[in-house]
Amino acid sequence: MLEFRGSVVTSDAGLLAYRELDDALGLTPAAGERLADARTGKNGRHALVGMFRQSVFGRLAGYEDVNDALRLRHDPAMRWIIGGKAAKGSGASPSQMGRFETNWLAKPENLATLTDLSGSWIDQVAKRRSCKRVVLDLDSSVSPTHGDQEKSVWNRHFGCTCYHPLFVFNQNGDLERCALRPGNVHSADGWEDVLKPVVARYRGTATSIAFRGDAAFAQPNMYEFLESEGIEYAIRLPANQILQAQIGRLLKRPIGRPPQHVQRFYKSFHYKAASWSHPRRVVAKVEWHLGELFPRVGFIVTNLSYSSKNIVGFYNKRGTCEQWIKEGKGAIKWTRLSCRSFNANAVRLQLHALAYNLGNFLRTLAIPAAIEKWSLTSLREKLIKIGPKVVSHGRYVAFQMAEVAISRQLFAAIMQSIAALRSPPMATAP
Helix, strand or coil, rough: CCCCCCEEEECCCHHHHHHHHHHCCHHHHHHHHHHCCCCCCCCCCCCHHHHHHHHHHHCCCCCCCCCHHHHHHCHHHHHHHHHHHHCCCCCCCCHHHHHHHHCCCCCCCHHHHHHHHHHHHHHHHHHCCCEEEEEEEECCCCCCCCCCCCCCEECCCCCCEEEECCCEEEECCCCEECCCCCCCCCCCCCHHHHHHHHHHHHCCCCEEEEEECCHHCHHHHHHHHHHHHHCCCEEEEEECCCHHHHHHHCCCCCCCCCCCCCEEEEEEEEEECCCCCCCCEEEEEEEEECCCCCEEEEEEECCCCCCHHHHHHHHHHHHHHHHHHHHHHHCCCCCCCCCEEEEEEHHHHHHHHHHHHHHHHHHHHEEECCCCCCCCHHHHHHHCCCCCCCEEECCCCCEEECEEEEEHHHHHHHHHHHCCCCCCCCCCCC
């Protein structure tokens, strides 16, 4: 038997924890102060910061389309997250959110602000972290398109019509900066616009900066920039005959019966390509796998002073960056770039990036040890998607939470960790 008794419920009560984190760090209020409001009248129904929260928190909960605002504007949890008049009224409608994202935020000054906003949020979080060494990972990805989006072009490597965005992450999984690019550009195209502002932000505050990149970024201008900034780097180097000649002895199969485990050999030497201004250190790794006729060979150009094995180990951690990109695609759905204009899609990517960062901040700052390994997808399905009954009283509203995947004790521990972030931030080193 089914009965509809008219109880007020929501499916996204876990967003309230993210809103508490937002309030503790002052993230969306700072965004509201920096974004330019395109409205000229004085009777605006929805505050700009409220619509900004509706965009970011909606994406965090898995609602990546403005059409979802038709339901979200009446959702009790979303109304309290938006704040202001929406708490007792309603959020912005789909048409209002559409104008907000594709018109107001797509203006050059607001798009530039959105692009810088991820870095500003990370600077706020960095005050609560003790680590002063920064490791940056730069990588590109693919965002397939299925319509007539501006600058979406066929990419032979990915085998689809797409955009080709560029991302830079730090070692905590925070997305420092990203840029939307046409689908047919080289993987390293425009890296200066993405990497240089991040380096400039950390200049004078980080004790050291390290950089990792794949073979697409093995370019002389990249090496020279990193060396001029005093940045340590490890970048994959495409193989050629000169490099292979340096490790000729390692390319011969080891004598004796092949062991059951992988055999790894390393060699370090200096090499100068024709386009380089001076020789640089190159580390080679040769792996012999059981049952394979030829070895697996890789080269890394670096200015690190570590041992060859440790340099390879440091570079291999770059693979975590690819997992973060997969999380952005799966949990935040940042490949959903379905607007017709390129600028509007660039806005959508930046809003997705902010939603990703907000989710990662909670994961790295407030999640208890028992669930610290959960992915953003697991947190969305088990934490955000808590279904409570909403009971309104004269002076307050109570969300009566269900205990399923997240117990009362776990949720309380999350809220206590967030409360601790309200204390004065750590003093920075002189």
